[in-house]
Amino acid sequence: MNHPSSFFARHTYLRQARGNTIIAALLVVAFVATIGTKLLMTQETWVAQLQARQGLDGSREAVLASLHWARSTLADDGKTSQTDHAGEAWAQPMPVISQGEMSISGRIEDEQGKFDLNSVVLEGKLNAPALATFSRLLSSVNLPSSLAGALVDWVDSDEETAAEGGAESDYYSSRTPRLSGTQCVAW
Ligand SMILES: [Ca+2]
Ligand SMILES: [Ca+2]
Structure with a gap:
């Protein structure tokens, strides 16, 4: 037990x-x-x-x-x-x-058919035929052709206004607010 x-x-x-x-x-x-x-x-x-x-x-x-x-x-x-x-x-x-x-989807675009903005200056100097072409392009979209002159002075490396509507760094730096190079390119 x-x-x-x-x-x-x-x-x-x-x-x-x-x-x-x-x-x-x-x-x-x-x-x-x-x-x-x-x-x-x-x-x-x-x-x-x-x-x-x-x-x-x-x-x-x-x-x-x-x-x-x-x-x-x-x-x-x-x-x-x-x-x-x-x-x-x-x-x-x-x-x-x-x-x-x-x-x-997509499409092909002819880049050579577009206007080269840098062509308004050739070898450091105003390229008159390109300037005239760009002026006509601006007019065709109802923009002032004087913008072409501003483009030339933006592309060239001197400090002298090249054409009607042109402006150099003294003009841009006097603006309020002061415009830098990058801001000028944006227009
Ligand atoms: Ca063809
Ligand atoms: Ca110039």
Whole structure:
């Protein structure tokens, strides 16, 4: 026959052992839940990265297709004409390229057909033909042609006014607020 004290000791031991088992089981469940959450996050991250990669690949393909269109269009123009004007195929908008949910459009612009503002000064001196051209351009958009003179003095490196409307640093520095070179360029 067991002594009562040994019975209670055994009972207490079994209760503690059961408690330890429950705590261990809860820790295992928490550990498994943590692993499950991590796996889920890893999978979501992987899916997001894959989708981003697919989007990037699609963007790259669309850009390459646009460049191919521009090259082939200009090559065709080079074979069939000696002059360039806005009525030619290259000046028309590029057909819209769709790639999944993305689309890309564009057009070719003739940079040589634009007026070079720096050309109003040639080898440090006033370039009269370019000044006249720029004056006409200003008039065509209802701007005072005297702005052409201001441009010349801005581009040249001397301190003498070159044409009507011209002004040098003494004029700009006397303004309130005083205009710096960068501010003058902005007009
Ligand atoms: Ca052409
Ligand atoms: Ca000048």
